[in-house]
Amino acid sequence: MKEIAEKTGVSVSSVSLVLNGRDSGRVKPEIARRVRETAERLGYKPNPLARSLRTSHTRILGFVSEEIATTPFAGGIILGAQNAANAFGYMLITVNTDGEADEAKQIAALKRYGVDGFLYAKMSNRVTDIPRELSDYPTVLVDATDRAGRAPGITPDEQAIGYDATMRLVRAGCRRIAYVGCAKPLVAQTERFAGYRHALADAGLRFDESLAVDVMYHQPAQDAVDRLIGEQRPDGVFCWNDARALYVYQAALKLDLTVGRDLSVVGVDNHRLIAETVVPELTTVELPHYEMGYWAVCKAVTLIEGRKPAANRMARTSAPLPPLDGPDQVKVHCALIEKDSVADGKR
Template identity: 50%
Template sequence: MKNVADKAGVSISTVSLVMNNHDSGRVKTEIAAKVRKIANELGYRPNPMARSLRTSKTSILGFVAEQISSFPYVAKMLQGAQDAASKLGYVVLFVTSDGSTSQEEQTAALQRYGMDGFLYSQPSSQVTEVPDDLVHYPLVLIATNTVDNRFPIVESSEFDIGYDATKRLIDSGAKRIAYIGNCVPTIAQATRLEGYREMLYKAGIPFDDNLLANVSHNDEALNAVEHLIETQHPDAFFCYDDARAWYVYECAARMGLSVGRDISVIGVGDDKTVSDTFTPKLTTIELPYYEMGYWAVCKLVSLIEKQSEGVMFPKDLIPLPPLDSPIPARIHCRLIENESIVS
């Protein structure tokens, strides 16, 4: 730092503020940019081990996720968390409690490394408790249904998913919009349906129970969707997820209807293994797992360092809520336009 300070013509404390990302509001922007440029030219790299001895902080974040085998999108959360951590000078150690190893054992393994804070995710349809062994750390929850309001939570805006999908279908000219939902009473199911109903109300379209079909999988789901099409003649379908959109495609093909020409379909999830294999390609709403992981790390670091100013989110991400947003912080999802909506 002394070499950087000498070449930049500033004090060592100024270099320390800049290289530890604490310069916002303390160091002029042009001076901070000059320090970073010179540090880069000189090959300056902070020594995390030396820093941890001085500050009693390790710059290591623990990420504990449950049910990862049932929710493969946790990998996107982890990628977002890792990218944000790297930008802020931290690293993330990840464990999952799936399988025979308990959450307590996995968390204990992380704690031996001296975590500065934790991320915790249990993407479950049921209300869950925050693990007792995490509550004494700085902690941020990701997509976790809990009534515990002690900790920041980030999640997707499920209401807006239903609202935006229905609005897109109405804007295409649809009048009889069916909802192909989940027969399991999840929180997402109820909230997406609420958004669907609100958009119908605003458009002056009466809500019709006969246009709802909550289905599971396989022949039972196919039969329910086929019956709905035969008896109610919907011109558009909002589907709880991309997988359920397949039943609409299949039934439409059996009945001589063409998706994108005769009927419109929107899914949720942007599951590439599903949406990219449909013909025509499925219009869908992307769930912001990467952005949730990114925001959660930024929030966690702000709690650890006791400051939230100066955090700049990448411009190519879905717009993220401010770090001081009311809890839960909700991320508005992006609609991915393809060819499954009648033009």
């Protein structure tokens, strides 16, 4: 640092602030740029072990989940978390657990590594209890809400998903809009259905319970959707997720209806194996996996360091990131991805 200070004509303390990412508002941007360029040219690399001994911080975060690491299309959560950790000079250690006993063991192992904080992730927007082993560490929930309301967390704005998808069908001229939901009592099911009904009301359309069906999977689900499309003849369908949209495509095929012309369909997930494979490609709402992982790390860094990360290290994302200094429990307004399954093709 002394060598860098001499070559850039600034103090060692200024160099220290820049190289430790604490220069925002303290060191002029032009000077900070010169310091970073000089450090890179000289091959300067901070020693994490030495820094952790001096600061009592390892700059390591633990990522604990039950299913995320083994769920392909939710891997964006880990990618977002890793990218944010890299941007702020942290390392992310990810563990996948399979029950309470294993979870406690994995958390204990991460603590032995000296992690500064934790991300605790769930699937499908759960209300959950944070393990007591995390009570004395900065912890941020991902795709989950703390039942006790003590820890910050981030989830998709589920009601907005239902509202935006349904209003897309309204704008396409649909007037008999069906809902194919999930038979499990999940937060996402309750909120997306509420958004669907809210959009109908705002559009001046009466809710018709015969146009709503909740299904799980396989033949019983296909049979229920076949009856819905065949007997009720909706002109638009909002599906709880992309997988359920497949049943709508199959039902339309049996009735010689063309999706994107005779029947408009909107799904949720932007599951690439479905949304980009079906013909026509499926208009869908993209769940903010990357955004949730990125924001959660930013929030954890804020809790650990007692300050907001520099704005220039915040990623540009498909959906806007919520503010870090707002409410502890935040929701991401998800992006609608236009494809070809809505009849009028409006954007």
